[in-house]
Amino acid sequence: MIVKLKNGLQNEKTKRLIKWLNERNLEVHPSEGKTYTVLGLVGDTSIIDVNSIKAFDIVEAVTRIQEPYKAANRKFHPEDTIVDVGGVKIGGGHFAVMAGPCSVESKEQVLEIARAVKASGANLLRGGAFKPRTSPYSFQGMGNEGIEILLEAKKETGLPIVSEIMDIEDLPFFEEVDMLQVGARNMQNFAMLKKLGQIDKPILLKRGLSATYEEWIMSAEYIMAGGNKNVILCERGIRTFETGIRNVLDITAVPYLREKTHLPIIVDPSHASGMWEMVEPLSIAATAIGADGLLIEVHNDPERALCDGPQSLKPEKFEHLMQEINKIKTVMV
Amino acid sequence: MIVKLKNGLQNEKTKRLIKWLNERNLEVHPSEGKTYTVLGLVGDTSIIDVNSIKAFDIVEAVTRIQEPYKAANRKFHPEDTIVDVGGVKIGGGHFAVMAGPCSVESKEQVLEIARAVKASGANLLRGGAFKPRTSPYSFQGMGNEGIEILLEAKKETGLPIVSEIMDIEDLPFFEEVDMLQVGARNMQNFAMLKKLGQIDKPILLKRGLSATYEEWIMSAEYIMAGGNKNVILCERGIRTFETGIRNVLDITAVPYLREKTHLPIIVDPSHASGMWEMVEPLSIAATAIGADGLLIEVHNDPERALCDGPQSLKPEKFEHLMQEINKIKTVMV
Amino acid sequence: MIVKLKNGLQNEKTKRLIKWLNERNLEVHPSEGKTYTVLGLVGDTSIIDVNSIKAFDIVEAVTRIQEPYKAANRKFHPEDTIVDVGGVKIGGGHFAVMAGPCSVESKEQVLEIARAVKASGANLLRGGAFKPRTSPYSFQGMGNEGIEILLEAKKETGLPIVSEIMDIEDLPFFEEVDMLQVGARNMQNFAMLKKLGQIDKPILLKRGLSATYEEWIMSAEYIMAGGNKNVILCERGIRTFETGIRNVLDITAVPYLREKTHLPIIVDPSHASGMWEMVEPLSIAATAIGADGLLIEVHNDPERALCDGPQSLKPEKFEHLMQEINKIKTVMV
Amino acid sequence: MIVKLKNGLQNEKTKRLIKWLNERNLEVHPSEGKTYTVLGLVGDTSIIDVNSIKAFDIVEAVTRIQEPYKAANRKFHPEDTIVDVGGVKIGGGHFAVMAGPCSVESKEQVLEIARAVKASGANLLRGGAFKPRTSPYSFQGMGNEGIEILLEAKKETGLPIVSEIMDIEDLPFFEEVDMLQVGARNMQNFAMLKKLGQIDKPILLKRGLSATYEEWIMSAEYIMAGGNKNVILCERGIRTFETGIRNVLDITAVPYLREKTHLPIIVDPSHASGMWEMVEPLSIAATAIGADGLLIEVHNDPERALCDGPQSLKPEKFEHLMQEINKIKTVMV
Structure with missing residues (x-):
């Protein structure tokens, strides 16, 4: 210092x-x-x-000369952390694709999407039951019932489940969920981070809308300081002056964080751009630059989606995306 | 639309x-x-x-042509909202200064500061018992015990109390606190906002680090949609590319929001700049532009402060600031 | 509208x-x-x-409903523009790598680098003779003499030359330069853009530090409105709140601009990050997402570079980078 | 370092x-x-x-520990610089208001506005003859003829003239103009800054859209390093994520730069917000915080203005603004 x-x-x-x-x-x-x-x-x-x-x-x-984080610091833990999410490994060379609808709307919807993304090669099923919406008048998610539907899809397809937790009081509902997602707007909800440090489930920690790399790692450190070492970082675009797209995907975060921390780093191209046309090219770039995985919104009927339809891929587009990223994987060491 | x-x-x-x-x-x-x-x-x-x-x-x-908010919209409520905080009116021409330490550290500290700021003309006492810190290794506040100390200071000085709530589970501790502060990092903690809509205590809603005006008002709308109409907005600086100061105080927020909403708007010059030298000039500018109040950090011994010492004023500097803003008030209609 | x-x-x-x-x-x-x-x-x-x-x-x-640009608008010119730079085609499926030192320092330096980057597969030689420096006390470039050196390297290696013009009065020196670069800080130097519209040399137009997509295209429109249709857009990172890296490379610009304009779009990974360690991963991502080319700083002795050494690759690292992007190219249609 | x-x-x-x-x-x-x-x-x-x-x-x-600027550094020049613009002093306690139309449109317009702003107490007349417009299809200003009109207004009213120079080749037209303005988009047009350092006319240097304080002072340093010490800094709002207003006026720049440099600092509230309703409150705040002057757009018929009508005040609103800032001045030491 x-x-x-x-x-x-x-x-x-x-x-x-x-x-x-x-x-x-x-x-x-x-x-x-x-x-x-x-x-x-x-x-x-x-x-x-x-x-x-x-x-x-x-x-x-x-x-500061020395980083303010320890548990998450690669200097003190040179080996890549590999997080096991319901049997699927992420990090340290293990690449995983998490796909599914922005929000759970019905059992039929989730099952249809789950089968489709599994067939295309997805490794985990994502879906929102509790939804953070800017407006109190927008659909807020199906809640506990949504979690039940995700668990049925898990039972049928075998895909582990990732879902967002917005209120730590809902924790009991998440008992069988394989990974808990902390949304961008809760990245510095320190009260929740501390409590997530007390459990041993994997946590998917999204970057805040205008969080620096250091603040983001410090939020991971909050969870790890409590004892839970299973943290995955998720870049989802940052807020800038540009109005043509919703957020700017900060692809440099992948190689930069790779040097600073041993935690896995995945990319969410759907929220970053907010436009389904950008999801495939951004997924390819994220794969090529070495991300440990992707978090992608897929909906069987985007026009009927109750949230974030414009950024959701149809299953056939997702199938094409998987083929493209697999091509990229073949030429990477 | x-x-x-x-x-x-x-x-x-x-x-x-x-x-x-x-x-x-x-x-x-x-x-x-x-x-x-x-x-x-x-x-x-x-x-x-x-x-x-x-x-x-x-x-x-x-x-969008029509604003997405209703309860907070001045179009539907042309009259200024006046919030009563423990007998002190804020908004609609009523100006209030809230002063006190960043964090409660001891009974002696809080009492000394409370007496000093009251003598200088402050209307409310602010102080943090639960502290949102970027690092899990930093002082996290005295918690419930800190609230007790604030209440003692209230009893002695008669100043109503403002303090930040970070976890809705702590609500019982805040029963006698006059106004609950929602910090910038929790501005879109929707689960908490909803619950704060169920109570009838005044809420001081800080602007998120990179929240747009509309998102900020939508967060007020979350609270109001639940039935609690006592919301005060607090501008505290936004995150930009500038590295010379911590945040850029967006003074335009005051006249701009005045047109959009009927809620009171106050300014926090201490967090905005992060430098005590800037607190007085920014307070003067905020008063002159028509803010409904100020939220100012005052510490009797900034060098010993357990948090945010660099932005805290000593009581004698606060006394000077109050004189300066009173001069400005005399020439405002 | x-x-x-x-x-x-x-x-x-x-x-x-x-x-x-x-x-x-x-x-x-x-x-x-x-x-x-x-x-x-x-x-x-x-x-x-x-x-x-x-x-x-x-x-x-x-x-606005309709875009304010016409000449650059893909709606009115659905075919990709292919720009010919001294015999090298860029755009419409033609990919080009422009490599060389940040600034020209000596004949030996430039020749050594030019031979090396040609051997590794670069298509053009870049080098700065007139340098935009934040400080008046920093090395400002060799000027006209630097251009002479670049032309000698062109004669020897056959690589066309790209160099930045900072002052339109210097135009006579650029007669044999194959492409003129307009730097980020001059993107809205409208007086210069207008004059560049009067000539018929290809123009490499860098994005301003905080220019929106639309402003950037409007600057291309300035050049095109004057009659010069040979404009190439270059994404070089935008200014944000992040302090860990110099700029955030906005990779989404590539697919987004592809829809809006028919002009070629290349990426400068060196200026974006300011760190040589990031240049290879960012180049790979830019190639994978479909950029029409790359602009890369290469220096034979970065420690002795008179400007921007930290972001320059050594020739052997550049050789490795070329191999990696060629691998990516093999799996792209 | x-x-x-x-x-x-x-x-x-x-x-x-x-x-x-x-x-x-x-x-x-x-x-x-x-x-x-x-x-x-x-x-x-x-x-x-x-x-x-x-x-x-x-x-x-x-x-860096030491600032990279010397000529502009208050450490080496503790006394405030006072710039004399055609007999009007600015800085060191001298406050000046520069008012006039965004762009010169006709002799009648300029004379009418000049008389009006003089009557209300303005000290200088501002007006654009060469206009930096985002679109090549927008009105680009009357050029040399516009300068002639400004000079006629000067002759009649005695108000010194401020006007923007966009191209150093136009310098001969500015011989009788009292102060040259460098626009935000040319703040880092280093070729022009160097040439402005060779003359002895006062320069009004606007802050770039996303320039840091240090970069801004370094641009002043470019001019001063050439020998021209008559530089006035002008804060005009910075680019952020906020879309409700055009720019965020960074009012903290005034007290912050006061510590770093001895140069006068003025504020342009018109360009900052882009809304005439914000001009008066922002002017009041800028005056209260200690700016050395204001640059304000006034138009006799904003609806007919050929540029930036939405941010122009009518003369009667400007008259009111002058009264309000004079009230503030009375209570400032």
């Missing part, structure tokens, strides 16, 4: 700060320049709050 | 869409251009999901 | 607006709703300035 | 880097931590290119 001071070393306030730092087991290496003095701190700074140093009024800026 | 089509009116798919719209009690007014056809929809579109129309594959784009 | 009014149709001001629109050869189709009235405009709206309509004080909002 | 290394100090590559730094007259102060080693550099780093250090492959990150 580097501390930039407004004053020189001989100042009384500087001495007080250095004493404060030493009390926290940090060695202080000062460099005095013409216009600024800086302190280099050596020791375990991952638990030091940057703001507690900035609060000293002689401090102009503080820069 | 305006629907832009890829095809002409005679197309079978267009006819199917028009039928679908008519079934939802919407009149359809078509305009056929050379390269595009558009449909103007007349009727109550506030409950129509834009995505369910976009899902028709002949639709290229859908534009 | 859709005009949303604050008043009803019977209003005098509305009648005045409708008359004004009719004078501009636009048919007006009104739809009157409960809270709003909208006018659908039919006719050629591409030359209408949205702001001239918004300036009527009864107008609340104006939405 | 702080350099974060991937390797320890004993590494050969580290030694090579340290030698390279010493050759540039920089003292190196190393701190060796468990997971990282950092080097603190002492000396004049303002002319060092961060990228040339990052290009050493053992370097993970470089952080």
Whole structure:
């Protein structure tokens, strides 16, 4: 950690700060320049709050050198984490496709889609029972009943289930769900993250709409700090100034996070663009750049979908997408 | 609502869409251009999901004309809402200053700050007992015990209390708290918003880090749709590309939202900039532009603050700030 | 074009607006709703300035239905444009790799790099002679002398040359340069764009740091409106809140622009990330998603590079990159 | 400057880097931590290119401690710069209002507006003769003829003139113009900035759409490095994700830049919001926070304006605005 001071070393306030730092087991290496003095701190700074140093009024800026996360940090865990979701491995070379409807609408719908995506090669079934909607007047999902339908589809097809949890009080309904999804808007719902750290189910953690890489990893760290190491990160597009598409898929997140963390990283091309025409090309790019999996919306009748129809693929388009990404896989080591 | 089509009116798919719209009690007014056809929809579109129309594959784009919110919409409620927080009125010409420490650390600290801010003219005491921290290793707040300390300060000073709720399960602790704050990171925690709609306590709803005006009002609508009309909006800076300051205070939000909604709008200059030097000038600007109040961090010993010290004012600086904003108030009608 | 009014149709001001629109050869189709009235405009709206309509004080909002560009619009030119750069075709299925140093530093450097990238399969040589630098104290490029060196490398290797023009007064120096690059910071230097429309050399138009797709195409339209149809668009990352990387490569731009325009679209992975480690994965993703080419920085001695060393590949890494993208090409139709 | 290394100090590559730094007259102060080693550099780093250090492959990150600008830096020039524009002082406590039409359309229009704004208390007349328009099909301004009209208005009213220069070749037309405006889209047109450094006319430098504070000051530095010290910075809103308004006025820029630079800082509330209703409240906020002036669009007939009508005030609204900001001025020290 580097501390930039407004004053020189001989100042009384500087001495007080250095004493404060030493009390926290940090060695202080000062460099005095013409216009600024800086302190280099050596020791375990991952638990030091940057703001507690900035609060000293002689401090102009503080820069972290060491990452503030440990459990998720590749430096301390060089091996890829492989998460087992109901028997399907994800990460460390294991690639998985999770497909299904944005929201569960009926048993017939889910079964038809589940059979279709399985036939095309999907490894998991995704479907929303509890839906985060911007408007209180929009369809909010079938709730517990939706979960029941997903479990029936699991029984029939053998596909493990991924579904979003919006309220930790609903946890009992998710007992047989194989992976819990934390949505973008709850990425920093710390109360929920802490409670998800207490269970041992895999967690699919979506990136917040404007979360930095570090904030996103810190949210994974919240879950891991509680004891649950089964976290998968999911890039789903970020919010920018561009209005032509809903979100900008940040494909660089895949190789960048690969260096920073050992957790699997998957990509959701459906929410990123909000347009079904973009789902196949984005899936191909995500596969080619080395993502550990894809999360794709498939609907048998997008025009009748109760949510996010415009970004859902029909099963035959999904079939084509699977063929294309399989071609890409053949030329990757 | 305006629907832009890829095809002409005679197309079978267009006819199917028009039928679908008519079934939802919407009149359809078509305009056929050379390269595009558009449909103007007349009727109550506030409950129509834009995505369910976009899902028709002949639709290229859908534009809302009518706002998707009703309870919060000034069009349907031209009078300013005035929220009463423990006897202090906010909105409709009533201006209130809420001041206090970022987080409650001890009884002595809170009492000292409460007395000081009251002496300087603050109307409410703010303080965090449950703290949303980016890192699981940072101080997470004193919890219930912190609430108890705030209530003691209320008893002594008479100042009503504002404090953040992070987990709806903690609601019982907040029984005597006068206003519940929903933090920026929970602005779209819809499960919590719904439950806060069931109570009748005033809610201070902070804007999300990258929430649009419309999304922010829709979150207020979630609370109001449940029956709780006592919502105050709080602008606290948005996330941008600028790295010199933490957030960019969007001062335009005040006059803009004034036209769109009847709810009170206050400003938090402390979180916006993250630098105490900016708090006074931003408070002055917010007052001058017509905000209904300010939310300001004050700490008796910022260097010892367990969170957000760098943005906290010392009581004497807060005293100066109050004098400056009072000067501004004297020349405002 | 859709005009949303604050008043009803019977209003005098509305009648005045409708008359004004009719004078501009636009048919007006009104739809009157409960809270709003909208006018659908039919006719050629591409030359209408949205702001001239918004300036009527009864107008609340104006939405374009038709794109404001014509020459660059795929609707009016369904066939892909193929640009010929010194004998190398780009677009319409022709893929090209442009490689070379960020800035020209010496004849030896350029020749060594040019030979290496040609051997690895590059189709064009890129190199900066005039350099846009944030600081006036940074190396500003070799200028005309740098162009001379590039031309020598062209003579020896046969690779056509791409180089950035920063000042239209330098145009005479570029007579033998095969393609002129307009940098991100000059994307809306309209005076220069107009003059580039008067010549017939291919123009490589980089996307501005925070330019929308539409603004970017409008800048191409500026060049094309002058008569120069040889424009290639280059995505080079956009500015966002993320601080871990320099820019976010917006890969969705490739399939999205493919639908909107017939111009070739290439990708610059070097400037996007600013980190050489990201260049290969981003190049693979860009190739897989269907870009018409890549613009890549290669330096024989990045540590000695006078600009942008951190994002430059060494020739052996570039060789590896070419092998990887060739693998991808084999499985693409 | 702080350099974060991937390797320890004993590494050969580290030694090579340290030698390279010493050759540039920089003292190196190393701190060796468990997971990282950092080097603190002492000396004049303002002319060092961060990228040339990052290009050493053992370097993970470089952080500037010293600002990269000198001429514009308040540290080296503690006194406020006061710019004299045709006899009107701006900065150092001198507040000036520049008002006039977005674009010059006719002699009658300009004279009428000039008389009106002078009567209301404006200090300078602004007007565009050369207009930067997103579309090549929009009105591009009257050019040289427009400048002539502005000069006639100057002669009659005595108000100094501010007008935008888009092409340095037009400089001869600006001989009698009192201040040259550099538009947001040309903020990093370095070729033009350099040439403006060679003249001695005051330059009004608008902030780029997504320019950081530092980039903006560096563009001022380009002009100042050439010898022209008469630069005024103009905040005009930044591009964000918000779609309700055109730009977000970053009011924090005023107090923040006040600490970093001695140059005057003014605010343009018209371009920021793009809505005339927001111009008065934003002007009040900008005045209250301490801006050195305002740049405001006034049009006698906004509905007939050839550009940016929606953000133009009518003269009577401008008169009201001047009264309001004068009230604010009375309570400011």
